[in-house]
Amino acid sequence: MKRALNFYAGPAALPLPVLKEAEKNWLNYNGSGMAVMELSHRSKEYDAIHQKAQDLLRSVLSIPDSYEVLFLQGGASLQFSMVPMNLLTSGKAGNYVLTGVWSEKALQEAEKVGQVCVAASSKEENYRHIPKINEIKLSEDAAYLHITSNNTIYGTQWDHYPTNEAVPLIVDMSSDIMSKRLNIENFDLIYAGAQKNLGPSGVTIAIINKKLLSHSNPSLPTMLNYNTFAKHDSLYNTPPTLAIYLLKLVLEWAEQEGGLSVIEKRNEEKAKILYNCIDESEGFYKGHAEIDSRSKMNVTFTLKDEETSKQFLQQAKEAGFIGLGGHRSVGGCRASIYNAVPVEHVEQLAEFMKTFQYKY
Numbered sequence: 001m002k003r004a005l006n007f008y009a010g011p012a013a014l015p016l017p018v019l020k021e022a023e024k025n026w027l028n029y030n031g032s033g034m035a036v037m038e039l040s041h042r043s044k045e046y047d048a049i050h051q052k053a054q055d056l057l058r059s060v061l062s063i064p065d066s067y068e069v070l071f072l073q074g075g076a077s078l079q080f081s082m083v084p085m086n087l088l089t090s091g092k093a094g095n096y097v098l099t100g101v102w103s104e105k106a107l108q109e110a111e112k113v114g115q116v117c118v119a120a121s122s123k124e125e126n127y128r129h130i131p132k133i134n135e136i137k138l139s140e141d142a143a144y145l146h147i148t149s150n151n152t153i154y155g156t157q158w159d160h161y162p163t164n165e166a167v168p169l170i171v172d173m174s175s176d177i178m179s180k181r182l183n184i185e186n187f188d189l190i191y192a193g194a195q196k197n198l199g200p201s202g203v204t205i206a207i208i209n210k211k212l213l214s215h216s217n218p219s220l221p222t223m224l225n226y227n228t229f230a231k232h233d234s235l236y237n238t239p240p241t242l243a244i245y246l247l248k249l250v251l252e253w254a255e256q257e258g259g260l261s262v263i264e265k266r267n268e269e270k271a272k273i274l275y276n277c278i279d280e281s282e283g284f285y286k287g288h289a290e291i292d293s294r295s296k297m298n299v300t301f302t303l304k305d306e307e308t309s310k311q312f313l314q315q316a317k318e319a320g321f322i323g324l325g326g327h328r329s330v331g332g333c334r335a336s337i338y339n340a341v342p343v344e345h346v347e348q349l350a351e352f353m354k355t356f357q358y359k360y
């Protein structure tokens with residue numbers, strides 16, 4: 001079988017060794033005579049998977065003991081609500097930096113819960129760049145500062161992060177978690193849907209500074225309170241067992257590849273191949289993001305007009321490239337090059353882009 005040249009924005013490509021390992025165990029997990037999906041979430045076999053996934057996440061991302069690792073459901077989108085429900089105490093304001101559609105959605109949900117404030121925004125410039133750190137203006141009574149580390153739709157990414165000891169920093173890291181080395185202690189809460197870099201959809205992870213857990217009001221609905229998950233090891237109710245099993249396999253793969261430093265270097269290499277192709281095209285391809293805000297996960301670009309973009313996408317499709325259409329709010333093209341997208345696939349795309357340009 002030929003693997004597709006998969007550039008989907010999410011769910012997205014998974015590492016081939018992960019899929020093979022899952023296939024090998026599909027009907028008979030570890031000699032149990034059962035598929036992973038058939039294991040009780042209270043069984044010894046599942047418990048080992050659950051613990052191992054947590055341990056690996058801690059080791060691959062270097063998460064200190066002062067943080068809880070939680071397995072949640074509802075996607076990153078439910079975190080848009082859970083964050084303010086747990087952490088937006090009355091009389092304070094949730095501060096948001098707007099860098100795209102996801103941060104707008106996070107703000108909208110917080111507005112339903114309490115007071116909010118836009119601390120910085122690049123909306124006026126169609127989200128082509130990430131605001132400078134010194135442009136962020138926190139309100140006086142800030143409960144937290146929320147940012148979106150990578151913007152899948154616009155193809156922008158924070159390169160370094162704001163720091164403010166007094167105000168907790170909360171990051172939606174759905175589309176660049178595990179793509180580069182990080183000092184977890186610079187953040188107070190990181191959340192991410194798994195379906196870009198961590199595994200399939202169905203599980204959402206949260207890495208939360210234990211200090212923040214005391215902020216949640218006990219009258220919150222049980223399933224919307226971070227403490228429920230922290231106290232019960234994310235086993236209060238049935239977790240998404242299959243997704244967590246696949247998360248474990250992806251983490252094992254990341255470890256075998258050499259960990260975050262190797263993955264980070266490879267991601268830089270892949271992004272460079274495509275951005276070089278754009279920059280050397282003499283304006284044939286135009287990057288959406290400003291150069292200092294470019295994402296290493298989602299490369300967004302347009303061609304000279306709609307018609308040429310359409311032809312590009314059509315011919316790319318015929319050549320076997322999947323998922324290159326840009327989001328409707330930006331148009332044009334987008335190549336998502338998460339951890340599991342091989343360098344060779346990116347090289348093939350760059351070749352295709354050069355050939356297309358030459359023809360036109």
Ligand SMILES: *Cc1c(COP(=O)(O)O)cnc(C)c1O
Binds near residue numbers: 010148151152172
């Ligand atoms: C994909 C994505 C989301 C949406 O995640 P769901 O799991 O579908 O809710 C939110 N934020 C960012 C930054 C994303 O990339």
